Amino acid sequence: MRILHLLNHTRRLNGHVHAAVDLACAQVKLGHTVAVASGGGDFDQLLTDHGVECMRINQERRPASLAMGLRLLYRAVDEWRADVVHAHMVTSAALAWPVCRVLRRALVTTVHNEFQKSAVLMGLGTRVIAVSAAVGQSMQKRGISRARIDVILNGTIGSVRFDGKDRTARSLETPAIIFVGGLHPRKGLPDLFAAFGSVHEKHQGAHLYIVGDGPCRDQYIATVNAMECNGAVTFTGPTDEPFPFMKGADIFVLPSHADPAPLVLSEAREAGCAIVATEVDGIPELLEHGKAGILVPPGDPSQLAKVLCGLLERAEVLEEWKRNSQYNVDYLRIDRVARDTLAVYANATRKVGRAVTDK
Template sequence: MTGDTMRILHVLNHTNRLNGHVHAAVDLACAQREAGHAVAIASGGGDFDTLLTSAGVETMVLDHRRRPAVLAASALALHRLIRRWRPDVVHAHMMTSAVLAWPGCRVAGIPLITTVHNAFQKSAVLMGLGTRVIAVSAAVGASMQARGIPASRLDVVLNGTIGSIRQRGRERVPVTLDRPVILFVGGLHPRKGLPDLLEGFDIAWARHPEARLCIVGDGPFAAEYRAMAGRLACARAVTFAGAQADPFGWMLGADIFVLPSHADPAPLVLPEAREAGCAVIGTDVDGIPQLLGDGRAGIIVPPRDPQAIARALCDLLGAPETLHRWRANSQADIANLTIARVMHETSDVYARALADRGRPLGAIVM
C-alpha cells in the first residue's frame, strides 16, 4: 500500500445485470478506481465486464460453479492470483466467494472483507470467514450477530447507489404512463411480496379507478402473478412491463413506488426510486425502514398486509397535497444514499482490518 492508495481485489460469483449484489459490487469497485486505487474483480464474468474495463477495473475469470472439483481448482487459482496481484485487501461479496478467498488470504496474511448482501440465506453465516464483516443495513448486522458473528468484527455500511458509474449518461426522460401510476420494480418471486401489492391495489382501485399499476421485472413466478392479476377486478389497470435494463425512466414517470417485500436486506431500488422523486411505500422488514429514513422519507407498512398497502395508496391517491408532500419527503437526507458515502465508509472498514491484521479470527458459529 502506497500512501492512501490501495490494491483492492473484489471476488463475486458473476457480473451480470439484475442482481443487487452485483450492482453494489460494481458500483463500489468503479468508485474506488476513480478515487485512485488499483482495483480488480475476479468473477465468473458477465454483462458489466465492458463497463468495468472502461472504468479501469481489471477483470479476471474465476469459476464459481458449486461443484467440488471446480471449487477446489478455483480456490487454488485465486490463491495464485492473490500471490501474483498482491492486493492489500480481498473483498468477497457472496458466500462461495468468501469460501474461495479465505485460504489464500490466510496464507498470504491479507485481510478478507466480506459483505452480507443476502442475510436471509442460511449460508450467510459463512461470511463470518471475513476478518471484518460488512452488513448492508443495521437489520442485517443484528441478524448476523444473532448467528454468532461478533459485534467487534461487524460494520454496517448502508447500501447506496446514487451517483454510481452505472447511472451516468442515462437518459433522464420519464416513460410516458397513464397517471396516477403506482410502480413496482423487482424480481417476480415470493420474497418480493408482489401478491400483497396486487391485492392491495385491487382494494384501492375500487375507490380510485383512475389509478394504474405498472410492474417492471421478471422471474420464475411471472406467469403465476400475471394470472393472479387477471382474476382481479382491477385487471385492466395492471400492466406487466417485463424486465428493463434501466428502470429509472419508469420511476421518473411514476407517482408512487411500492416495495412490498417479505425480506429485503437493503434493496438498491429504493435509493433510485427516491432519487426519481416518487412517493415511496415500503414494508417494515430488514433494511427497508433504514433506507426510508425510518419513515421520514417514505411510508412504512407492515409486511404481508394488503389492507395496509391499500390504506396507504388511498391516502396518497385521494389527496394530491398528501402525494405531493410524500414526493418531497423522498428527498430527505438523500445525500446519505450516494456511492461516494459507501466508498468512504468501506475504506474505513479496510483501514480497521489492516490495523487488526495478524489478530486471530473469532470463533465462527456454523
C-alpha cells in the same frame, strides 16, 4: 490500496453484483487500484472502461471448478499483490478464506442476502460488512461477534452504471403506482395486487406497473387476470433501465416480506417518487425510519390499500411525500459507501498486520 473484489459472476441478475460494480468503480475514482475476479458477465466491459481490472475465476459449486478456482485465486492474490480481498457471496468467501490465511491478507466480506442459511459463512471475514443495521443484528444472532461487524448502508446515487443513460421520465398512465424488482415470493407482490384491487374500486383511473421478471411472473399475471382491476395493471417485463419508469410514476411501492437493503429504494428516492414500503429488515433505514417514505406492516394488504388511497385522494399529501423522498437523499450516494468501505479495509489490514502497497 490494492483491492480485489471476488464475485461468482458479473451478470445483471443480482443486486449484490450491482453493489459490487458500483463500489469497485467508485474506489478507482478515489485513487485506488482495483480488480474484480469472477466468472465473468455483463458488467466486465463497464468495469474495464472505468479502470477496474477483470480476472476470470470460475466459482461454480463443483469440486473440479472450486479446486481450480482456489489455485487461481491464490495466484491472483499473490502475484497481483492484493492488500484486501473483498468477497461478496458465500462461495467467494469460502474460497478466499484459506488463501487470505496463508498469504496474510485481509478478507472483508459483505452480507447482501442474510436470509440465506449459508450467509453465516460470511463470518469468515476479518471484518464483516452488513448492508443495514438489521442485517448486522441478524448476523450477530448467528454467532458473528458485534466487534467484527461494520454497518454500511447501501446506496446507488452517482453510480457509473447510469452514466450516459437516458433517464427521461417514461410517459405512464396517471396516477401511476409502480413496483420494480424480482417477481418472487419474498417481494410480497400478492399483497400489492390485493391492495390495488381495493384501491381500484375507489380510484378507477389509477394504474399499476410491475417492472421486472422472475420465477413467479406467469403465476402473478394469472392472479391479476382473474381480478376486476386487470385492465389497470401492466407487466412491463424486465428492463436494464427501470429509472425512467420510476421517474414517470407517482408512487413507488415495495411490499417485501424480507429485504436486507434493497438498492431500488435508493433509485426510487432519487427519482422523486412518493414511497410506500414495508417495515422489514433494512427498508426503514433506507427510508430514514419513515421520514422519506411511508412504512406499512408486511403482509397487510388492507393497510397498504388505506395508505395508497390516502395518497390518491389528496394531491397535496402526495406531493408532500414526493418531497419527503428527498430527505437526506445524498446519504445514499455511492461515494459515501466507497469511503466508509475504505475505512473498514484500513481496520482489516491493521488486524492482519499488513501495510498497504499503495493508495
